Amino acid sequence: xxxxLIKGNSAVVIGAxxxxxxxxxxxxxxxxxxxxxxxxxxxxxxxRKFVQAESEEAAINMVYGAASAGHRVLTAxxxxxxxxxxxxxxxxxxxxxxxxxVDIMRAGPGLGNIGPEQGDYTQVVKGGGHGNxxxxxxxxxxxxEMCDLTMKAFELSTKYRNPVVVLADGVLGQMIEPLKFPExxxxxxxxxxxxxxxxxxxxxxxxxxIFLDFDQLEDFNYKxxxxxxxxxxxxxxxxxxxxxxxxxxxxxxGISSRICRSAVxxxxxxxxxxxxxxxxxxxxxPENELKALADSGDKTFVSxxxxxxxxxxxxxxxxxxTKPVELVNRMGGNLITMxxxxxxxxxxxxxxx
Amino acid sequence: xxxxxxxxxxxxAGCCDAMAAKFTLMAAGEDCIVVSPTGCLEVMTTxxxxxxxxxxxxxxxxxxxxxxxSGIEAALKSKGEMGNTKIIAMGxxxxxxxIGMRSVSxxxxxxxxxxxxxxxxxxxxxxxxxxxxxxxFAASTTTSPSGKVSFGNIRPKKNMPAIIAAHGSPxxxxxxxxxxxxxxxxxxxxxxxxGPTYVHAHSPCTTGWGFDTSKxxxxxxxxxxxxxxxxxxxxxxxxxKVKKIKNPKPVEDYLKMQRRFKHLFxxxxxxxxxxxxxxxxxxxxxxxxLQ
Numbered sequence: 001x002x003x004x005l006i007k008g009n010s011a012v013v014i015g016a017x018x019x020x021x022x023x024x025x026x027x028x029x030x031x032x033x034x035x036x037x038x039x040x041x042x043x044x045x046x047x048r049k050f051v052q053a054e055s056e057e058a059a060i061n062m063v064y065g066a067a068s069a070g071h072r073v074l075t076a077x078x079x080x081x082x083x084x085x086x087x088x089x090x091x092x093x094x095x096x097x098x099x100x101x102v103d104i105m106r107a108g109p110g111l112g113n114i115g116p117e118q119g120d121y122t123q124v125v126k127g128g129g130h131g132n133x134x135x136x137x138x139x140x141x142x143x144x145e146m147c148d149l150t151m152k153a154f155e156l157s158t159k160y161r162n163p164v165v166v167l168a169d170g171v172l173g174q175m176i177e178p179l180k181f182p183e184x185x186x187x188x189x190x191x192x193x194x195x196x197x198x199x200x201x202x203x204x205x206x207x208x209x210i211f212l213d214f215d216q217l218e219d220f221n222y223k224x225x226x227x228x229x230x231x232x233x234x235x236x237x238x239x240x241x242x243x244x245x246x247x248x249x250x251x252x253x254g255i256s257s258r259i260c261r262s263a264v265x266x267x268x269x270x271x272x273x274x275x276x277x278x279x280x281x282x283x284x285x286p287e288n289e290l291k292a293l294a295d296s297g298d299k300t301f302v303s304x305x306x307x308x309x310x311x312x313x314x315x316x317x318x319x320x321x322t323k324p325v326e327l328v329n330r331m332g333g334n335l336i337t338m339x340x341x342x343x344x345x346x347x348x349x350x351x352x353x
Numbered sequence: 354x355x356x357x358x359x360x361x362x363x364x365x366a367g368c369c370d371a372m373a374a375k376f377t378l379m380a381a382g383e384d385c386i387v388v389s390p391t392g393c394l395e396v397m398t399t400x401x402x403x404x405x406x407x408x409x410x411x412x413x414x415x416x417x418x419x420x421x422x423s424g425i426e427a428a429l430k431s432k433g434e435m436g437n438t439k440i441i442a443m444g445x446x447x448x449x450x451x452i453g454m455r456s457v458s459x460x461x462x463x464x465x466x467x468x469x470x471x472x473x474x475x476x477x478x479x480x481x482x483x484x485x486x487x488x489x490f491a492a493s494t495t496t497s498p499s500g501k502v503s504f505g506n507i508r509p510k511k512n513m514p515a516i517i518a519a520h521g522s523p524x525x526x527x528x529x530x531x532x533x534x535x536x537x538x539x540x541x542x543x544x545x546x547x548g549p550t551y552v553h554a555h556s557p558c559t560t561g562w563g564f565d566t567s568k569x570x571x572x573x574x575x576x577x578x579x580x581x582x583x584x585x586x587x588x589x590x591x592x593x594k595v596k597k598i599k600n601p602k603p604v605e606d607y608l609k610m611q612r613r614f615k616h617l618f619x620x621x622x623x624x625x626x627x628x629x630x631x632x633x634x635x636x637x638x639x640x641x642x643l644q
Contacts, residue, residue, distance in 0.1 A: 027452070028477050028480040028481065029480060030479075030481070033480050033481050033483065033495075036483065036495075036496060037481070037483075037495045037496060040495070040496040040497070040498065041498060041500075052483065052484060052497075054451040054452060054454070054486065055415075055416060055451060055452035056452070080391075080414065084416070111391050111412065111414070
């Protein structure tokens with residue numbers, strides 16, 4: 001297949017088109033706007049639907065509408081826009097509707113700025129809106145994965161009838177790398193067993209999240225939790241790099257994992273046994289795998305993140321606080337530097353000696 | 354007159370927002386509180402720790418600009434501290450016509466004593482020139498691009514002044530940054546009238562519309578002289594004053610100044626669109642009695 005130099009945000013649209021996504025609803029926000037621009041050009045050209053909404057709330061609820069009709073739907077935003085969408089996301093999860101939401105994270109809180117950050121981790125990974133629901137969350141770390149994992153996101157959202165968030169950041173959205181186009185394109189298939197299509201056979205289908213009876217709502221909540229357990233059993237994805245003999249384990253996702261990879265290579269040259277554990281799915285989080293690592297010997301874990309210690313909480317939970325877990329982070333739109341990671345690696349290595 | 358918006362901000366040369374803000378402050382004077390959402394105006398005038406504002410400035414977001422203004426007014430009134438302080442919410446076309454519409458409507462319906470100034474540059478400029486409900490018919494933007502099959506934005510502008518007037522606002526006016534005296538007079542009237550008042554300022558954007566930075570005022574004036582942007586005032590829902598245009602210029606004179614309409618002159622079939630735009634101007638002449 002063709003390989004092309006492409007921007008991360010454009011790669012999302014390519015992934016969506018190959019995944020059979022036929023509806024895009026969005027609202028502009030930096031640094032995610034190129035997804036909207038690209039969709040406004042490509043979707044109509046291919047006979048698919050593009051609508052620019054008047055607000056983020058309108059966009060996510062157009063997603064709710066089109067998803068109710070059984071279509072494959074995409075929207076994208078960034079920090080403040082994600083916050084505005086949360087009511088809709090909770091309703092999508094409550095009505096068990098499939099959709100893909102791309103969050104190109106920027107620095108916050110409040111207006112913050114348009115630099116890259118990973119400060120939406122807790123909001124997106126733990127739910128974000130009200131109620132007992134989870135998003136499935138996937139974190140790409142390259143332009144190639146912006147495309148491939150968007151395709152994967154559609155597969156998972158259809159399979160589990162659940163919102164899937166592709167959690168990326170301003171650097172991944174804006175940077176240009178070679179993209180190998182997908183081999184095959186998916187066709188849209190509408191599942192008429194639940195979708196509302198305006199046809200006789202779908203007339204009795206119901207898209208709702210209202211359960212006035214407390215016990216019925218509790219039963220439904222338990223059903224949702226069972227679904228999340230199934231997701232946890234089947235869909236965990238992660239990548240290990242030079243982990244075989246590592247006594248220092250960097251845990252990092254997204255763009256910061258790229259910096260960690262370079263740090264691992266540099267530290268290995270100095271003879272330090274360090275490896276990288278990169279969660280690709282953030283929900284389900286690879287907790288069993290991290291627990292197994294923690295149980296396998298003396299190790300120090302380092303959460304490397306562009307947020308205020310949000311990922312580190314999940315690393316601590318997964319490892320049961322049995323091993324030291326340290327933090328290397330930046331915020332405010334700043335990238336983590338190699339020096340920062342190397343200093344921490346050397347500090348831990350010196351302590352171990 | 355001393356400018357309450359200090360120079361040295363980060364606006365583009367020929368920036369319409371800077372002019373609109375300056376004129377608004379000239380009209381309102383020192384005793385005012387400005388609320389303004391994220392957008393070019395806020396980004397260029399208040400990146401922490403800098404500020405160009407010589408008056409209190411509160412940052413909001415697009416969708417809640419008028420709600421924040423409502424809160425300030427309610428708080429000042431509750432303690433009897435309102436005095437002569439003017440509360441001014443300034444928002445772009447997105448923060449007024451699109452995502453901000455709900456809170457604007459709420460504030461006008463509740464009747465808060467404040468003035469809303471819409472700086473209408475007809476697209477979302479700060480995020481990269483995406484269309485808004487104020488983007489004119491046939492303008493090319495990044496989300497309504499002209500191309501092989503498209504002549505740009507397919508919808509006419511939303512008539513926001515009429516919507517505000519329908520809320521029962523005592524004073525609604527349209528103005529243009531090409532006519533500073535007109536704008537200053539109208540903002541002054543708006544802040545002096547009790548209740549929720551509205552000034553809609555047509556504001557050509559050099560970057561988003563594609564014209565030389567020295568031409569902002571010329572483009573603004575041409576919109577008025579071609580009758581595409583009529584200047585009028587409404588009191589209690591009735592049009593009471595209109596700026597007459599004796600010899601309207603053809604809309605081509607306005608369109609050809611701007612890159613966003615370039616396709617109308619280079620693409621086959623563009624003539625038809627220019628005719629439709631001329632028809633919009635002709636309608637304005639009749640509707641507002643411009644001659």
